[in-house]
Amino acid sequence: MLTDLHCHLIPGIDDGSKSLEQSLAMARIAVEDGISTTVVTPHHLNGVYDNPADGVREGLRVLKEALFRERISLQLLPGSELHLVPELPGQLNRGEALTIADRGHAVLVELPVHTVPVGAENILDHLIAMGLTPLIAHPERNSELRRTPERLAGWVRMGCLGQVTAQSCTGNFGEPVRDAARTMIRQGSIHVVASDAHRDARRVPRITIARKPIEQWAGKDAARLLIEAFPARLADGELPDPGLLIDVLPTRTRKPWWRKMF
Numbered sequence: 001m002l003t004d005l006h007c008h009l010i011p012g013i014d015d016g017s018k019s020l021e022q023s024l025a026m027a028r029i030a031v032e033d034g035i036s037t038t039v040v041t042p043h044h045l046n047g048v049y050d051n052p053a054d055g056v057r058e059g060l061r062v063l064k065e066a067l068f069r070e071r072i073s074l075q076l077l078p079g080s081e082l083h084l085v086p087e088l089p090g091q092l093n094r095g096e097a098l099t100i101a102d103r104g105h106a107v108l109v110e111l112p113v114h115t116v117p118v119g120a121e122n123i124l125d126h127l128i129a130m131g132l133t134p135l136i137a138h139p140e141r142n143s144e145l146r147r148t149p150e151r152l153a154g155w156v157r158m159g160c161l162g163q164v165t166a167q168s169c170t171g172n173f174g175e176p177v178r179d180a181a182r183t184m185i186r187q188g189s190i191h192v193v194a195s196d197a198h199r200d201a202r203r204v205p206r207i208t209i210a211r212k213p214i215e216q217w218a219g220k221d222a223a224r225l226l227i228e229a230f231p232a233r234l235a236d237g238e239l240p241d242p243g244l245l246i247d248v249l250p251t252r253t254r255k256p257w258w259r260k261m262f
């Protein structure tokens with residue numbers, strides 16, 4: 001049974017699901033993929049969408065009722081995809097923005113598509129000082145971090161975690177994104193695979209599509225941690241132990257010459 005920590009499942013409040021029917025279709029796809037728990041993560045503070053905690057809770061209540069009526073057995077938990085802006089720590093302090101599963105231990109934070117904002121490290125530091133572990137949403141899709149994955153590795157050393165999007169691993173967002181996903185996973189900067197689903201077609205809530213590529217890049221044990229163990233722990237209000245991941249990652253990132261021959 002899998003946990004999806006990043007999914008735009010609440011209808012009509014961001015660029016995710018457009019209708020209740022679409023949300024139900026997405027929920028059925030998730031169940032089919034073996035997902036038993038989904039944290040709903042509408043955008044918040046990204047300059048286009050503002051979804052404070054109360055609105056997310058209300059949307060979640062309506063969606064839960066619909067799933068119950070339709071007998072779809074998918075557990076839903078509250079959450080948000082929070083843009084990394086200076087006002088974020090204050091909003092979290094006042095309870096206006098949601099942590100992952102509303103557990104108060106970790107936050108899903110998003111960067112702009114192309115840049116890393118000035119002062120990003122300061123905001124991340126501030127969140128960590130508040131006792132919150134930032135989970136960086138799809139760093140492989142950020143142009144600047146793709147060029148400098150070492151910067152992400154530095155954030156992980158600070159105490160952040162990384163979330164890769166399943167469809168990045170399969171190449172759906174192009175080769176550069178897939179290559180960055182592989183590099184970041186092999187460097188131990190990624191701890192969670194999530195769907196970041198927006199629709200019931202194309203950007204769907206499937207996670208298991210990432211298993212094969214990750215097994216090839218980093219081995220079966222790493223794939224199990226990223227797809228199964230770590231997301232479940234975070235939804236339960238626990239923190240994953242990054243050391244477990246380092247222990248199972250291949251230490252050699254390049255094949256020696258004699259293995260390239262086969």
Ligand SMILES: [Fe+2]
Pocket residue numbers: 006008081196
């Ligand atoms: Fe997202």
